[in-house]
Amino acid sequence: MPDKKRCLLSVAMIVKNEEHNLDRALGSIRPYVDEIIVVDTGSTDNSVEVAKKYTDKIYFHEWKDDFSEARNYSLQFPTCEWVLIYDADEEVKEDFAGIREFLANLPEDVNTVYLPTLSYLDWDLKKTEIASTARVFRNGTVRYENIVHNQPIYKGKVVEAPFTIYHYGYIWTRKLKKKKYERTRNLIVKLLEEKKYIPSQERAYYLCQLYKTEMIGGNTKELYPIVNKVIEIIKKDQKMPAIAFEVLLMHALALNAKGFNKEARELLEFLLRTEPKNPDPYYGLLAVSEAEKKYEETISYGEEFLKRIEYVEKNPQEFTWTIIAIKYTPMVHTLLAIAYLKKKDIEKFKMHFEKIFDKSKLTITEAQKLVNALGKYITEVDDDDFIKIVPEIEKLLHEAHQFGVHFNVLDIVERVKKIGLQFNYDLFEPFLKGTFGKLVMENLKTKKDGLMEYIFGSDENQWAEKIEKMGLEAVLFFYENLPNTSPEKLRVLNRLRKSENEVIKGVSYGLIADIYLEKANFKLALEYYRTAAEILPELGKFVKPVLDDLKTKLDPTIEGIFHELKRFYFENKELMMGALKEFPKEQLERLYLISDTDFAKYVSATNIWKNNREKSSQLLDSISKKEEFPFLEYRYAKLFEDSKDQEELKKAYLYHAEALKKNTVLGDLALGVYKFDNFYPHEAFENKNDEIVWVGNISEKHSGLGVISPLRVWRKASRYYYVEPFHIDEAIRVYKQRRVGYNLPVLEVKREDILKVLTEVNISEIKVYEEDEKYIELVKNVALETGIEYDDKSKNIVSFEIVNIAKEFGEVVKNFESGVLFYFVPDFNNHDDIVWYYPIFRFIRTRKQVEDELRKAGAKRIRHFVLNESLRAVIFER
Known part of the structure; x- marks a missing residue:
């Protein structure tokens, strides 16, 4: 109990509606202080009644939307030598007992004592932040400024003491969180808007408080504009308020999460230069290095972070800024374990792995992230390393179950089954749900076939x-x-x-x-x-x-x-x-x-072939009776279609060719009418050494109607892309006759497309180049609206096919004075684009290739139009 002969330490508090906290706060502090001052700013609950159990020095003061004003009011009442600023959402424990002796022995020129505050961030008391702040003052030597998150203004010497105050104020119910968010935000916004002049560093301080408040409120859309204003002030003043360190750190982590690794790294390195003793930037740089797969850097930053965090935990009173990343320690061990695993350092992997699942620090949400990250990387190691870390894998499964997290264990099941390991299969059972999971377990344990x-x-x-x-x-x-x-x-x-x-x-x-x-x-x-x-x-x-x-x-x-x-x-x-x-x-x-x-x-x-080509190929290879699967070669072909490698594209072609011979129904997948007969009249064209850009069976999305080959290769030449086999003109004519009555996808130019382009030409008459009654009627209709005559003898043409069909469409153009050419171009990055599959097309030409051909044919004026995803038009005049 305090020495009653000497009034050494007073407590000064301001409270409002804190009945749920006051017993804990006052009950824990009373053994160590001589006097408790409570200023109530308008409680409507039982706060005052609770306070009376611990003190009779209770005062009342009207709340004026200004924390500093209320705090300064409370400071007129303490009578002891020292004053401890204390809040209702705080607590002290047995380690606080030494503060009286510490204060009694301080030299007279010391006026301020910094104490560490450990803030709990979750109900399980596992996530924490720590910072040392000015909390104890010689009576009469301090005043407060700022209407919110008030800051002490003090003078004289400062010392640090290791007596921790535990803060629960960041653990809020949804209702309280909303209430505190709205109150604090409104106070800050009001000050920033109404105060006529605010010094730049003070403005930066309030902006940082607003940033933190918006984060608490979940109003993330406001964060980027706020932090940009803070950065502008820092760059202009070449000075940074202490609170900005925390805000810039959170911004750097957000940048990294968004994929802006370079920007995040630059900001973190700046913070490291600013506060070289702070562990937090090392965590940020660790996260950046891991995102960039720079495992040597990951190890370096991670190990340094752990050393510095250990020092913080032993000497919290030395750190006057908030240490945020202390709560990320399990993640650091996880990333280090992964990095060492990537470097094949199994011993150090095991060392860090053992430190990950500390139940005193790890929440279920964090455990979920760590389990998933470890599970992903563990299944990527080679078989030898996988065998070496079996005990860790078993522990991972055990801990995942203990934390109650969801974990997809099938990759691990597969590796265990493939290698034939001695393994505790029962550890898989909690994660293998439903009928499928039960059958996986039975197959593992008894080899039962569950098909x-x-x-x-x-x-x-x-x-x-x-x-x-x-x-x-x-x-x-x-x-x-x-x-x-x-x-x-x-x-x-x-x-x-x-x-x-x-x-x-x-x-x-x-x-x-x-x-x-x-x-x-x-x-x-x-x-x-x-x-x-x-x-x-x-x-x-x-x-x-x-x-x-x-x-x-x-x-x-x-x-x-x-x-x-x-x-x-x-x-x-x-x-x-x-x-x-x-x-x-x-x-x-x-x-x-x-x-x-x-x-x-x-x-x-x-x-799985689209997501895991290698595994798909392995499974197809492992089929013993390949003759029983008539689509097998077709499935092999699909594995190589999307490749950029010429040899693999050639494989796709060969597999498709073999598939068609083995399984004739592949000749017309869309309609199922025209089986493959290998009779598709075509002619030799261009060079077999030209680059392949696309291979496929066009009958997946269309039909060659028995006259155009279902197997297609698109090759790239200097002037165009062209098909192989190159079907003859007669095949196109027969195809057009046959397609009547079939409900097949159509690439067509619509009336609005024609209207849009024809309104841009300056001609008196026009005609359609192709003998296509549908397009002739469309053009005649549009021509009437645009005031253009339709004349079969016109020297001005509209063509809907020559760019995609004609070998030398420039030779056609030479016979006309002007014209409009419609043509189709695929998305070159999309293997499934219908343009690749369209049966009658023999050429694809890019805008530049079209223009080069027209200029070669003597066109003087050329205008281009983009009409939709694949449809283009060009107007030319000779």
């Missing part, structure tokens, strides 16, 4: 019903992907043979016969084959060859009817691929984790 259960459900008794609903395709799929040794295969087919659908019923009898044939039960096999043909006579042509073979020799290796049935009913089709589109894509991408079947690998490969 049928995934598609048809867990109740085998319902499989037949679900298969029947899906149709014959599902029957054949089921048969192909479940081994004949599986007892459920025969049970399900026996249920299906009772179907009311005659096709499913007959086919099921035939497939049961195949099973008995393989088991060398020839009597039952013959019986079921005959029944199948009786139920479904069209099966007779498949059953008869099998029966004939069995008459020659009872041989269980004789091929049954399954493959003939599959070819007959679903020739060159991807079985079940359409039905599986209803399943979650992220599960289909990992189907190989629940099943080792070729089908599961194929499905996964076709679902």
Whole structure:
């Protein structure tokens, strides 16, 4: 208890509606002080009643929207030698006990004592900031300025003391947060707007307080303009108020998060020069280095940050500025662990990894970020390093579960499965939810194949019903992907043979016969084959060859009817691929984790090829019976289509060519009418060494209608881009005749496009170059509106195709005085742009290439128009 013979230390407080805090604040401080002064500025709750439990020195003062005014009012009442400025949302603990002896022994020329304030930022008391501020003053030597976030003005010598004050004021309910935000913001804005003259450094101070207030209020759209004003003042004055350090640090972190790494680095280096002892800029530079994948720098900045934070924690009283990044220590250990892992320094990775999951510092939200970051990088290491860090991986899974965070463990599951590690599989279970997760676990633990259960459900008794609903395709799929040794295969087919659908019923009898044939039960096999043909006579042509073979020799290796049935009913089709589109894509991408079947690998490969070409290729390569997949070469081709590498584009071409020969339905994917017959009249054109810019099967989005090749390559020459194979003029004519009646995508020039361009020409008559009745009528209609005559003998033309079709459109232009040429250009970065696929197009010309051709043909005046994403027009005059 305080020595009552000497009035050494008073507490001065201003309060308003703090009944929820006062017991904690006053109860903790009372053992160490001689006098408590409380000035109430208008409480409407029980604050005064609570205060009376600890002091009778309670005063009342009208609130005047000015914290300094209220603080200065409170300072007239203390009677002790020293005054501690203390707030209701604060607390002291046992480590505060030494302050009396410390104050009693101070020299008389010392007037001010700095104490560390540790601010809690969350309800779990895990996130903190720390700063040392002037809190204890010799009575009568201090006054306050600034209406908000009041600052003490003091004189005489200053000392630091290690007696911490714990601050809870940043832990707010939503209601209180909104109330404090609005009150503080309004005070600052009012001052900045109404005060006639504010010195620049004072203005910078208030702007920084406004920045912090807007951050608390979540009004992020105001932050950038505020910080720009602060930076302008700093540059002009060549001076920075202390509070600006914190604001500029937060701005630098925001810049880095936005991807402006260079700007963030420059600002952080400036801050480091300004306050070389402050750890915070090192955290910012660590974050920048990690974003830039500069792992040596990451390590350097991270290790230095940790050294400096350790010093701060041991000597908090030395730091008169707020240390923000102390709350990011777990993230620093995470980034250092990742950097050392990248550098293959497993020992130091392990050292930092052990320090990440400190439950006294880590919140659930932060744990989520750290787990995801570690999970990503852990799965990128090579197999040797992966094996070395298995204990850490297991701990990562354990800690993720303990923190209750979501974690996608499938990449780790895949690596564990691939390498064949001794691993605690049970650690995966909390993260593998639902049917898919259960099947992954079963495959890991018992090698159970979960394909049928995934598609048809867990109740085998319902499989037949679900298969029947899906149709014959599902029957054949089921048969192909479940081994004949599986007892459920025969049970399900026996249920299906009772179907009311005659096709499913007959086919099921035939497939049961195949099973008995393989088991060398020839009597039952013959019986079921005959029944199948009786139920479904069209099966007779498949059953008869099998029966004939069995008459020659009872041989269980004789091929049954399954493959003939599959070819007959679903020739060159991807079985079940359409039905599986209803399943979650992220599960289909990992189907190989629940099943080792070729089908599961194929499905996964076709679902991940856009995001992970290498993995897709590996899965396709691992398929054992490639002949069972008629689209396999097509899928390989898709892997290389988007490449910029010439060799890979050539591979795409070769795979597409092979796919078309193997699977003729690929000749017309859009319509399914014109199978590939390799008869598409074309001519040799240009140079095989010209750069390939696009490869694909145009029937994915369009149709060549049996006269223009579905396989297309676009090559780049100096004057244009051109197609290979280069279809002849007659193919275009036949194509135009055939396309009538088909609902295919059309690249057309609309009336408004024609009107827009024709209003820009200065001619009296015009005609359409192509013999196309639709365009002739459109131009005639527009010509009437624009006052232009339509004349079949005109020397002024409108063309809708020559730029995209004619070999030398300049030769056409030479025969006319002027004209308008419409043409289409693709987005060169978009492989899916319809212009690449448009069957009749033989050329793509850029604006410059069009202009060069026109000038070569003698055009004197040229004007260009951009009409939409792909449509262009050019007016020329000779």
